[in-house]
Each structure stands twice: as structure tokens, then as C-alpha cells.
Amino acid sequence: MNLSVHLGRLVLQNPVVLTSGTCGYGKEMQPYLDLNSLGAITVKGLSLFPWPGNPPPRIWETKAGLLNSIGLENKGVERFLEEDLPFLEGLTTRVFVNIWGRTVDEYVAVARKLNEVKRIDALELNLSCPNVEKGGATFIADLEVLKRLVGEVRAATEKFLIAKLGPQVCDWETTVALLEEGGVEALSITNSFPALVIDVERMDFVFALKTAGLSGPAIKPLALKMVYDLVGITKLPVIGMGGITTAEDALEFLLVGAKAVGIGTASLVVPSSAIRVLEGIKQYLFRKGITDVEEIIGKVR
């Protein structure tokens, strides 16, 4: 059975990817699953300098979902290279690194540093994080800035370049065309949904920044439609994500045309979730007598 998928010039041994922000810097997951059996892992969003993130509370559970306001906390690219890259060097799976910045220059500086690291297979641009006031939200919403950002990052790195999108995109066709022309090679979708929760006892917002990002099973049908729509307007490979918890969820995304699927919040609930999703995909293909996973990609359009 062939499980490998082709995302343009990048081949994954199977379509199951761990998403940014739900698998740390990689080694935190090691006790719970064999990372080498996955298609790729995505290191959490790195910035040029260490970033403390938001004050607590940072998470709140809702029905079938999780709101988070982590605020992009990360140790910065330098410490990542010192402390975590050695572990990743020992892996054989694909390594994606999500990156963000407060300015175009910061994105470029991070991309340039990571460009020199052979072990890293792809960079994923966070363009849609709803958590940090001066963060990604402004880049995806402002097409002129976005164009400059993509252009300058593209010039700074030869790495496979992924743009991560979210519900904040206003004009999908224009945005996608801009990303394609700018040299982005794949699109991952979706980041969490801006959402709100109120503490009725305290009669106040739960989160300091009022809104937070909703993820988990609650957003899956919304994410699936976004993937379905996006596949219809782009030639770029799409990595679908948003509430995928079971193999059946993942298969829905593949069937509407995602070339790969991201497992996120499900890993927080059960850290080995991605393995179970992969096993379930294999069983499905076996049961259907399908020998190549790429045969089912985009079968339902």
C-alpha cells in the first residue's frame, strides 16, 4: 500500500502531520508516539526573539472544543536551534517549522536563520493567529503587507514554503493568487477560529485579550468546508486541519482534496492520536481495496 503523498516538490511518507502549537518543539512528544511513523511534525511558531505569551488564563474548555489564548509563547529561534534541533536531527520524518514575526523584517530574519538548517524541510508562515494584537492577523488582512512579506521571505529561503491560513481571510481568491504568485508552495488551513467566552459568575471576559482561538471537534465541519472551498480555487497542495480527531475525520479532508491532514487539539487530548488516525486510514484503504492513498484525494468534489 502506498501512503506517500506529493505536495509539489515535497514528498511525505504519509499524509498525517502534527500541527504547530500542539506538539511543542518535537521532543516533548517522543514518550508518547513514534514521530518517525508520521508524515511530518510542525514545530510550534518561532519568532526572532523569545516571546513570553499571554497572561493566564490561557485555555478554556467549551463543548467539543478548546479556546486558547497562548499568545505565541516560544523560546525564540536561537534557543530552538541550540536546545531542540539536536533531537530533530535524529529523526527521519519531515520537519516543518512554523514561524511568525511582529514585522516583515522579523519573519525574514527567522526564515534566513532556518534556511541554513539542513534538517528542516519546510517553513510554515503563520499569517492568521488571532491571539497577539500585533501578530499574524494584520498580515493576512492587509494584502499589500502580505505581498511584501511573502516576497521577502521567499527571497530569504529556499525551503519549501507553506502559508497557514485562517478564518480571517477576507478576499480568498485575491489572497490565494497573491500567495501563489509570491512563491508559496502549499497552504495549510485552518488555524483556530476567533471566539468568545464569558465568565458569568465574574461578569467578565474569561481571557485578558477578550477573544481566543477555538479549536477541536467543534470546528471540524467549518474547517472541512474551508478546505473544500480552497481546493476549488488553488492549484497549490492543501494541508487540511481543524478538529480532526479520528481517521474518519481525516478521510473527509482527504476526500475533498487535502493532500495531507493535520492533527492538533486531538494530540492534547490523547498524545498518540495521530498514530491512531494513520492506522485508521490504512485500515480504510485496505478495506476498500485501494492501494494508493493519493487515489482518494479529491474524490469528492
Add this chain to the structure above:
Amino acid sequence: MNLARVRKKERIGERFVLLEIEDRDIATQAQPGQFVMVRPFEGVYDPLLPRPFAILRAEGNCFAILFEIVGRGTSLLSRLEPGNELYVLGPLGRGFSLEAPSAILIAGGRGIVPLVFLALELTKRATPFSFFLGVRERKELALLRILDGISEISWSCEERVTGGFCGTVLELFKKHFDATLKGDVRIYACGPEGMLQALSKILTGREETTEVSLEARMGCGFGVCLGCAIPRRDGGYWHVCSDGPVFKLSEVVL
């Protein structure tokens, strides 16, 4: 997460439940102060996340947790019966340091749980200690039952009762303060935020030798979601699940 089986269940008073769970890996590896993530069912999305619980004790193939029924997650968990299965992940986090010439353990309410495990370990090591337990309401005194076999216990209750000190556990502790704090002693505490804040004021100057076990709303429990942040004394944040849940008083802002 491993599938494990409930071996024993005990109601402690009105609001507490003790579950003894069979899981050899956790039972043999657990250290006092560490915790487990527990989910009562698989494939249920409400509640979505597992819940963190301090380990009460671990012996042979079994470990125990004791929890207060406070919400939907703990309510569902309280309905499990011996023989039922549940999902567990652990042991997780950094526990108490066990090297101490002598020790004082201060527990408020359900904060008793990790300190029982510590007291059992200190007893094994023949480390002398005093154990202070404070509860708000008379009915919580049912918790005294889990201290069977642990000596040197003093308790307090904020409601009037016979046989114990009437007041908070810190008032009780302060009564013994001078006598017990002489010499080389390590202090361990776990309880409500207000209690720990008050304790840190009493223990000014002893922040290096005082350890507190903290509670937090957690996502994953193993350090990837960064959801359980608390402020560090020197700026930035700790993550209760992976940097703690046990911290030196000198490390945290309470």
C-alpha cells in the same frame, strides 16, 4: 494514554472520591508530587480534555487519586465503579524534593492529596515530619481517614468542632511556628491560592526551602500546549504541568 481499570472506589465524605487504579507503569514510576491526566471515556467530546489529578499513593500495580467533585469532568469520573475502564497518562511533572533532614507538611482541603504521598515516602525514609491539615467545613474532616498510618498529624477546622483546632491551618501552623521551624527543616504545602499566598507572607526568608504544589487549568499535561502558565518571579512564565506542579516558593509569584 493507557487504558486502565478501576480496582477500588471509596467515597470520602460528601464531596470526595478515592479511586484506586490498576496501572503498573504509573504505580512503579510515580513520585510524590507528580500527577496523572485522567479521562473517564474515550470518544466523548464533552468534556474534551483529560483532567489532572495529584497521585495520592502508589503501591504494587496500583496507584490512587482522590478528588473533589467540582464540575462536569469530576462528576463523570465519580460515576465510575470498580471494574470500569478509564484512560490515564502519567506519571507527569516534577514532584517534591525528597532530601530533607526534617519536614513540615501543610495541607488545605484537597491539597492534602500530594502531601499524603509525600508523608508516606518520608515515613519510609525515616525523615521526621509534622503534618498540618486544615479544612473549612466540618464535613471535610472525612479526609482525616486517608491519613491513617501517618503520625504527627495536627488538624484545624474553620467550623467549631471538638478535638481539633478551630481556625485556619495557617493559624494552627503559626502556633507551632517557633518550635517547629528551628533547625534544618523543609516546608511543603498544597492548598487553595489564598492559603498559599498567606503562607508565603509568613515564610518570608524561607522561600528556597519551601515547596508548593500548584493547581492549574491544564490542556495537555505534558508541556506542549503551554496553557497552564503561571508568572515566574524573574519574568516570563512557568508551565505548571512540565516545570511543576511543585515549585520552590522562590520561583513563583502567588
